[in-house]
Amino acid sequence: MKAVTWQGSQDMRVQEVPDPTIQDPGDVIVRITSTGLCGSDLHLYEPLGPFMTPGDVVGHEPMGIVEQVGPGVETLVPGDRVVVPFNVSCGTCWMCSRGLHSQCETTQNRDQGTGASLFGYSKLYGQVPGGQAELLRVPFGDTLPIKVPHGPPDDRFLFLSDVLPTAWQAVEYAGVGEGESVLIIGGGPIGAMAARIAARRGIRVIVSEPEEDRRQRAAAWGAEVVEEQPPAELAATLREMTDGRGPDAVIDAVGMEAHGSPAAELAQKAVKLLPDVVAEPLMKRAAVDRLVVINTAIETVRRGGTISISGVYGGAVNPLPLMQIFDKQIELRMGQANVHRWSDDILELLTDDDPLGTEGFATHHLPLSEAPEAYKAFRDKQDGMIKVVFQP
Template sequence: MKAVTWQGVHDMRVTEVPDPVLQEPTDAIIKITSTGLCGSDLHLYETLAPFMEAGDVVGHEPMGIVEEVGPAVTSLRPGDRVVVPFNVSCGSCWMCERQLYSQCETTQNHEHGTGASFFGYSKLYGQVPGGQAEYLRVPFADFLPVKVPHEHADDRFLFLSDVLPTAWQGVQYADVPDGGTLLVLGAGPIGDMAARMGVRQGYRVISVDRVPERLARVEAFGAETVHLDEAEQAGGVGDAVRDLTGGRGPDSVIDAVGMEAHGSPGASLVQKVTGMLPDAVAEPMIKKAGIDRLAALHSAVDAVRRGGTISISGVYGGAADPMPMMQLFDKQVQVRMGQANVRRWTDELLAMLVEDDPFGVDAFATHHLRLDEAPNAYEHFQKKEEGMVKVVFQP
């Protein structure tokens, strides 16, 4: 089959790889009909390269049609239409019973000290073949896949794999008071969706980004916008947002940017240098050092009102990043973060999507491309070119 494979830093290729086969009686094989390109995939493109191996199949936002099921699978059958969450979670361990699916004890990666495995996401998270491919093996098929109706185009349900539950968890963790103000840093796919959800919840939403097309998208959905470059020229994001909130700051902030933040030239250089080092040197460096670009997180700490909440959805990879602990403590800020526990939120979100399209998912993707267009798409997406906010590949 054809699949998008990592071959080196900034080197994604569509290659022929073996078709997946059933390995456990609880597996299913899915024929992919749509699969997303995520901002987290860009971390593999450059920053987390030391944990990748040439030929790794990437992608963690797939959906499709069940092709085959193992003999122990009772809830799925060939022909069913499913979305596959990016967490590989069993549904029955101690963590899963508490709906902490991103911490599944069955698929935790003890060698690297990380949580549940992900599809298509490096040795750090299990090196499980991903979903930017024609077919995908899905473990725990009686629990993990989300069965969806055959009505509507793929885009109505595809984003249950990651974007919708990640943004929804970010908003829940932000704990915005009724009628409160939510600041969303970043208007990429997660920040865009979180802003839409905040507006729908009745919050005043302020979105910050530096790409005009992205700001226009959230503004059209009801959010106020702040252009990052203009804010920085006028004294910073914190000052700009305080001017809009009576000098106090927003009740809650979502950092939907993470380690890819602009405005951190020193950390950016460290990331690039680390990515070029031999894996044996780079792996322990990433595990023990602070390599993240923290401009967005520092802006969140500065901007949030005293006694407010910061919700971190953007991915960070450095183990020893410097944090403004004095400011966090002095402002009595609450911080919640973590990979989305996707399966915790899917049933609730699916019920909304079956009835309506409250978050504009039908028109959320900016580009629908063939799988063989993936290498160029990665390059343009990283550079925020051609108006790319969300890319969907269709094998």
């Protein structure tokens, strides 16, 4: 089959790789019909390279048609249409039973000190072959894939794999209700979808984003938009908009890909030049994140407010202004999205009249063969590229 493989820093290639096979009675094989390109994939494209192996199949936002089921699978049959969550979670362990699927104890990577395995996401998270491919082996066939109806186009359901539950959890963790306010930093896929979810709940949404096309996209769904500003200036602007206090909550929808942190950017580039045997432990123990967004969130949120972090960070040791966090009595909530914790609630909306605009959410649909060029264009924000869907 054809698949997108990592071959080195900024070197993604579409190659022929062996077809996946049933390895456990609970496995299913899915023929992929659509698969997304995520902002988190850019972390593999550059900073997390030390944890990748040439030939790794990437991608964690797939859906498709079940082609084969293992002898232990009871709830799916060939021909069923499914979305595959990016968490590789069993659905039955202590953590999963408490809605913490990203911490699944069955697939937890204890040797790396990380949570549940993820599809297509380095040896930090299990080195499980990903879904930017023609076929995908999916374990836990009775509990992991999300069965969806035939009929509507793929884009109606595809974002159940990551974007929708990640944005949904970001809003849930923000802890704001109707009539309250939330600042969303970043107008990419997660920020844009979080804005739609929050606005639908009657929350006042403010989006801070440097790119004009992304600001327009957020404004079209009812958000107030502000241009990117230094933290202190943005805080002053927001206080003027919110009775002198600041927003009730802030969602960091950017993470380690933030601009405006030249020292951390230099550290990321320097680490990439080191041999993996040196770079891996350094990445686990050093501060290599760009922290401008989280620091902006701390500066702008009102006293007693909440910061919800959905943007991914990779540095193990980062200098945070703990005195300011403590003094402002800020609540921090964060973590990989627990897809199955939210999927039933979201699916109810997707089988209705598409109130979150999923069918028009992707800006680009491309064949899988164009993936290498798409990674570069997505990183560089070229051609209005905000959300890419590949079709094998």
